[in-house]
Structures are given as structure tokens and as C-alpha cells.
Amino acid sequence: MRQRFLDALRASDRRGARRILREARDRKIDGSTLMREVVAPAVEEIGRDWREEDLSLSRVYAVGLIVEDCLQFLEPSVRSSDKPQGKVVIGTARGDYHGLGKRIVAAFLRAAGFTVVDLGMSVAPESLVERAMAEGARIIAVSALMLDAALGIAAVRSEMERLGATSIKLLVGGAPFRYNPDLWKTVGADATAPNAYEAIVTARWLLERQE
């Protein structure tokens, strides 16, 4: 089943992926098992594919959408039985209404066991930090497509310092950070990730550094 699900992800086959999960449910396989043994490993596997080849956003987006479908399908049973890895507050940078990357990253983080609080698009720095503190989040993740918005993420770091949220890690992503490999340091982030799979890897790494 894991291989069939992986094949569906690779083929951007949304209907096929849904069918596999429905079949699994009909066979009384519980959501947690499906998440642990089918969805999460397939997401990791396809993420490793991305390290080998340059994938188009359309392919990545299709995978993200399928993973979102799976989460909606499985989440009620998963939530009650599995311990999440950590909480992430996520949003696009203030002034940036390009939410595609954020949406894919949120779906991948959820599939990997993180609890994700999605604040949407064009989120003010103080909203990100205050909500992260209120939620007990361990990571604030911010994405930006526009350079100006990306540079504005420095205000998130300032706000974290002002409010004493120094134990929370700041993870950034988006096109400006890929084209300029030093930009994440310029805005005071703790790390950047070039795609949704690397966001999982990097988020885990940030959590290890907190412990």
C-alpha cells in the first residue's frame, strides 16, 4: 500500500491517493497506522526524490494538495492517539499574499507529526510572535516570495527579542532565500529550507538544538 500511495504522489494522482486511503479505511486500518506507515514514509521518500532532481512547483504543489487531503481524511483519528513532534506557527511575511509555499510546508510538517497553527497570509510580526508564545510553539515559520517582504522578516526577530521569545526558533523560506543564500542570516533567522521536505528536516534539527 505504501508503494501504491507513493506512486500516486509521484504521478500527482489525487483521486488515486484518495482511493487508496478509502480502501485502507474499509479494511479497518486505523488512521494513526496509516499516517505512520503509509503517508509519512511516502512524504519522506518523495522528499528524498527532490534532493536528486529539480522538481517543478506544480509537482510539489500536487503532492502538497494530496497530503492535505490525507490529513483531512485521517486527522480526527491521528490527533487523538499520536504525540505531536512540536508546535509550529506559520504564516507568510507581512505584505506578501503568495501562500502556496506556506500551504505546502504546513501540510508536510503536519504529515511529519508537527502541530501547525497557520495564521494565513500577510501576517504582522507581532501577531506571529504573540500567537507563538500563547500557543507554546517552538518554531515560527515565515515564507516570502517578494524580496521586500522577505527583508521585513527582520521585524519578526526584533519582535521575538522585544517580547523575550528567545527560545523559539525562526525558520524562513521562499524564493529570495534560495536566490540569495545568505539572506536568512541577514533577517536574523535561525535557518532556512529550500523546499517542504527540507522544512521537515530543518524543523527537526532546530528542535534538537533547543533540547
Added chain:
Amino acid sequence: MAAEEGMTSFQRLSTALRMAIPDRVPVVLVSTTHGAREVGLSLPEYFRRPENVAEGQIRFAERVGHDNVDAYYYVVREAEAFGAEAAFSENGPPGMGPPVIRSPAEIDTLEGPDPLASPHLKAVLQSTELLARRARGRWLVLGHALGPCSLPILLMGIDAWMELLLFGSASRRRRLLQITSRFSVAWANALLSAGADAIALVEPMVSTTLVARDQAVRLLLPVVRRVVRAVRGPVILWGIGAIQGVADLLPGLGVRAVSTDPGDDLLEVKRAVAGRAAVLGGLNDLAMLSWTPDDAEAAVRRALERGAPGGGFILSHQLEIPFSVSSDLLGRIVEAARRWGRYDGRGELQDDG
């Protein structure tokens, strides 16, 4: 310096777009914001009057020495004609506000605006007319039009557009692309009528950064081809993202040149287009934020080495020069192209080591 060269900027760039060999590699730099600095205005103030933009572009080109001028305001301009709002900032070009198409169902009743009726776009046409009058024969005037497949990104957001494209209603997708195609053609032709010498058709959806090759072939390239054929002037396809994976297909769209991404291999793209279109690129505009003058010169030399031999190459960058990159640094880029990018009669670079 320009007087010592064998061609004006206009001649150099026109020659390259005809796939003939100019005196040296032309340089195309696109900035919506440096002109504001040249005329000493804030960005909102700069964009308020068409005269400011024309004057700013001329001064910017005079200072830096690149080969184009253009009345490109900012990317949201065309979406403003559909009712979108630009979100201004002091430190960079305006970003996009919330999308105007909030659900795919709204496409069923969407009316495509007439670009000539939009006050936002009329201002761009006025700037283009002013530029064309002042640039005549000296610089090439570039007009920018968003491509039919990428305009929906601004109208409905990239995730909603991607979902409609890949999994949504085919009839809605066709209807939206018909509306945006009509708009792109009308706008590009209006820019040409106002005096633009060539059109940069900004179409990131054809780059494999955004859309996989098989999907582009099936869903997008036929649409772009029809639009390019309806535009009454030379078209440069501005992909913004990586185009190496589709470069062999792009000359078939009828374009004169294709822009590349810093991750593309210029030599491979040139092989793929096989002399059927010129290739622009070689510089990473976002990396310029941390370049020293020596970095800039080294980047130009690397780009020329890979892209210039045999002609058909225009030194350029992927999207837009960030506001904080200095004109002095850009001047060094042009200077390096002048020094290292001179052609002999056969299209080989002259050794000026």
C-alpha cells in the same frame, strides 16, 4: 564611453534580437525603482506622474550605461486594471494586495478590462510615449506585459491558480485564459503603439521552476504561442524561473529571445534554442545585494564565458534589480561587459585580458 563604441544601445540590442552580431554583448537591466532615486522622489511619488518615470529611466540609463529603457512600473500594474490594489512600501516595488478573484466561481462572470480604459495603464503608456520620444535611436524601449498564463497568479493567487490549472474545471481554466490572453495581446500592442520597440512578455508559468514540462506543453505553451503571434512586434519571453528544461520549445512560440534563471546553464540553453532565439541572463539580481565590485566583475566574466561566444546573448538578470543595489555596482557590471564582451567580426569575444 558610449561614443567610443561601434553602435548605439538601440542598434546593439536590436542587432542581438535579430540574431546578428553586435559590437559587444548588450546589457539589459530592469529596475522599477532606481529611477525614483535618480529623480529624488519616494516610490509612491515617483509612480504618481508618468513624466517622473520617463525622466527616472533616462537618468538611470545615462548613469549606468545599459542598453534598454523601459516604462515598467511594477508587476501589480496590470492586475490593478482588474481592480487589484498595489501595496506600496518605501523600500521596494509595490506588492500585491488580496486577490481580486476570491473563488473560481467568480471566473464565470469575470469581464476582462480594456487596458486602454485603465487609468493605471494609461500612465504607463504616457511614460512609454515620453521615453520613446527621448530614446529614439539611442536606447531600445522595452515594454513589459504579463503573459496570459501568469496574469492569473496576480488575479487569484498562485495556489488557487495552480489548483484550477491542475485539478479544476477545464472550462473555467479556458475562460480565464481567454480573458487574460485578450488582455495580454491588447496591452502589448498598446505598448508597441506608444513607442515600445519590443515586448518583454513576463511569463513565469512557462518556467520549469513553476510548471513541469509535460504540463506546460499540454496546458500553457499553446496559449502563449497564440498570444505571441498576435503581438505586432518582437517579443522577449521573460520566464523569471528556470527555462533550461523547456528551452528547445520556446523558439517555436515565435519569440525573439528568452530570459534565463541563474540556475540555468547558458551554454545548454543556447544549444537548445539552436540559434532560433537570443538568450538573456547570466546574472543573479538577488545575489547582487551582497556583491562587491569585484564579485560583479567576476559574475559578468563567468556569464560572458558561458553565454557570449557566437553571439545571440544579452547579459541580463532574472527579474528585477533590488532597490538597495547601488547604481555604481550596476555601472561596474556594464563596464565589465564593455571590457570583456567585445566581439570580433565572427562573433567571438576579443581577448582583452
